[in-house]
Amino acid sequence: MTALFSLEQVGVQWPRSARPALQQLSLQIRAGERVALIGANGCGKSTLLRLLHGLQPASQGQLQLPNGRLRQAMVFQRPYLLRMSALANVALGLWLGGLAWRPARERALGALQRVGMAAQASHPAHKLSAGQQQRVAMARAWALAPTVLFLDEPTSSLDPHAKREVEHLIEQFTQQDPAMTLVFASHNLGQVKRLASRVLYLEQGRLLADLPVQDFFGGTLLQQHYAAAHQFVKGGLP
Numbered sequence: 206m207t208a209l210f211s212l213e214q215v216g217v218q219w220p221r222s223a224r225p226a227l228q229q230l231s232l233q234i235r236a237g238e239r240v241a242l243i244g245a246n247g248c249g250k251s252t253l254l255r256l257l258h259g260l261q262p263a264s265q266g267q268l269q270l271p272n273g274r275l276r277q278a279m280v281f282q283r284p285y286l287l288r289m290s291a292l293a294n295v296a297l298g299l300w301l302g303g304l305a306w307r308p309a310r311e312r313a314l315g316a317l318q319r320v321g322m323a324a325q326a327s328h329p330a331h332k333l334s335a336g337q338q339q340r341v342a343m344a345r346a347w348a349l350a351p352t353v354l355f356l357d358e359p360t361s362s363l364d365p366h367a368k369r370e371v372e373h374l375i376e377q378f379t380q381q382d383p384a385m386t387l388v389f390a391s392h393n394l395g396q397v398k399r400l401a402s403r404v405l406y407l408e409q410g411r412l413l414a415d416l417p418v419q420d421f422f423g424g425t426l427l428q429q430h431y432a433a434a435h436q437f438v439k440g441g442l443p
């Protein structure tokens with residue numbers, strides 16, 4: 206199968222930054238993969254997501270992204286919600302994508318129902334709790350029926366119960382559309398184990414391990430060949 210995303214020796218340098226956020230990154234991502242990005246704070250996970258989503262240019266190397274016909278959606282580390290109702294936040298994305306306002310509202314309501322937020326549809330989005338805002342952001346992404354879904358630490362601000370619920374939603378999205386490609390950053394290794402088919406471990410902008418999830422967490426491969434990633438995993442599986 207041909208790769209959706211193809212990176213060859215890619216580097217990213219933020220302006221006025223002393224060191225590159227990503228360096229010499231070579232990898233391919235194929236349709237239907239569930240890729241987890243892990244690594245310490247500042248290792249480059251969000252930068253890589255932004256690069257793949259087309260929000261961030263590469264400063265070095267060859268980068269091939271899917272053509273414009275693919276629908277991509279991203280849920281950011283901090284949800285960007287506009288100062289309008291939850292429903293309008295979700296409907297606006299659909300309307301901007303070319304849907305008339307009425308069907309956009311209907312689909313948006315369906316998406317809010319899907320994430321358990323129908324009762325708050327008319328509430329101002331910026332006054333919702335962090336967990337509720339995260340759900341609205343998930344609904345906004347899901348309503349677009351994306352072929353590629355990027356999630357940047359989708360459950361980091363949530364309590365354990367909400368975490369489990371949002372994770373369950375992500376599982377449902379992937380089960381419902383097995384062809385959907387999922388790329389997500391997470392500090393929760395238990396979640397990575399549950400949701401990913403492949404794990405990319407980054408350290409200071411470099412890709413130090415790229416393994417199928419079973420090989421990453423099981424056996425002695427990590428211990429023998431990927432010392433830094435092994436140390437990171439030894440930190441614990443919450």
Ligand SMILES: Nc1ncnc2c1ncn2[C@@H]1O[C@H](COP(=O)(O)OP(=O)(O)OP(=O)(O)O)[C@@H](O)[C@H]1O
Nearest residue numbers: 219220222226244245246247248249250251252253
């Ligand atoms: N907007 C920005 N301007 C300048 N430098 C940035 C910007 N965003 C990130 N960086 C730098 O790029 C590097 C990678 O940051 P990035 O946010 O991708 O890390 P991360 O792995 O997502 O971290 P975290 O786990 O804290 O979310 C860091 O050194 C960071 O300081």
Ligand SMILES: [Mg+2]
Nearest residue numbers: 250251282357
């Ligand atoms: Mg980040």
